[in-house]
Amino acid sequence: MRPLIASLSSFVLLSLVTASTLAAPAASTSQAPAPTSDPLASGTVQNGTKWFRKSAEYRILALEAFRSATRRLEAIAETRYDRNWVVVSDADETLIDNSLYNQVNDQLGVGFDPKTWDEWVVKQQAGAIPGAFDFVRAVVDAGGKLAIVTNRERAREPETWANLVALGMPDDRSAICLLGIDAALDKKTNTEEWAKYGYANDKDRRRRLLREGIAQQCWKDHGWAARHAWNRPLDIVLEVGDNVQDFAGVTQAGAVPEQLLRKIGRRLILLPNPMYGSWEK
Numbered sequence: 233m234r235p236l237i238a239s240l241s242s243f244v245l246l247s248l249v250t251a252s253t254l255a256a257p258a259a260s261t262s263q264a265p266a267p268t269s270d271p272l273a274s275g276t277v278q279n280g281t282k283w284f285r286k287s288a289e290y291r292i293l294a295l296e297a298f299r300s301a302t303r304r305l306e307a308i309a310e311t312r313y314d315r316n317w318v319v320v321s322d323a324d325e326t327l328i329d330n331s332l333y334n335q336v337n338d339q340l341g342v343g344f345d346p347k348t349w350d351e352w353v354v355k356q357q358a359g360a361i362p363g364a365f366d367f368v369r370a371v372v373d374a375g376g377k378l379a380i381v382t383n384r385e386r387a388r389e390p391e392t393w394a395n396l397v398a399l400g401m402p403d404d405r406s407a408i409c410l411l412g413i414d415a416a417l418d419k420k421t422n423t424e425e426w427a428k429y430g431y432a433n434d435k436d437r438r439r440r441l442l443r444e445g446i447a448q449q450c451w452k453d454h455g456w457a458a459r460h461a462w463n464r465p466l467d468i469v470l471e472v473g474d475n476v477q478d479f480a481g482v483t484q485a486g487a488v489p490e491q492l493l494r495k496i497g498r499r500l501i502l503l504p505n506p507m508y509g510s511w512e513k
């Protein structure tokens with residue numbers, strides 16, 4: 233069954249499964265057990281996905297993370313009268329919620345696949361992480377910049393930007409920059425640069441470009457105001473992510489939790505993600 237299911241268009245399957253989560257189940261025969269309208273109650277959805285999508289604990293922890301981030305932001309804004317500071321945040325499972333993609337995969341018995349992931353990104357159906365967009369707006373209102381450093385493909389920045397704006401992100405290229413990944417910049421094809429600058433993870437390069445004011449992706453195609461805002465050295469004051477590799481110079485293998493803990497709530501804000509991550513490898 234699985235290969236047949238997997239060979240069908242995931243777009244159609246996602247629509248069907250999504251519809252089944254929203255619509256009431258068809259009438260059952262009198263002898264059959266009553267079907268549930270809640271796919272999360274079924275055994276096919278993995279516990280990590282269930283916890284993320286329905287637990288009170290997840291929502292509390294996400295809100296607490298952004299409450300902590302906002303407190304830190306307020307302290308930073310009190311000491312900065314310039315506009316040369318930037319908060320760096322991850323996107324997936326940090327600002328936006330892709331757990332429906334995971335739920336559908338769980339229901340189909342399939343895993344992550346670049347093709348179905350790309351279809352999901354194009355559909356712009358990611359939801360908001362609790363507290364995330366209040367924080368995003370608070371950064372902009374405080375006069376700060378937000379760089380969203382994501383491992384979504386650079387080619388999908390338009391769809392991702394539109395999804396973020398629909399969820400409440402200001403549509404302001406002078407305040408917010410979206411930096412997707414470019415496969416040509418990975419360690420294998422860019423060994424010399426990785427060694428020269430001592431990159432530890434695949435977001436370190438983009439952090440360097442931001443710090444040096446040369447992250448051209450932030451203004452290319454977005455006009456002079458965006459260039460004026462981003463083409464200048466910037467201080468990274470806060471980093472937000474759901475994975476330790478969202479933080480400068482950190483790898484999963486080399487992470488020392490007790491050392492990172494000292495920075496949590498100060499320089500670093502960490503969100504929970506039990507569904508996937510660099511810890512799987």
Ligand SMILES: [Mg+2]
Nearest residue numbers: 322324325474
């Ligand atoms: Mg993430």
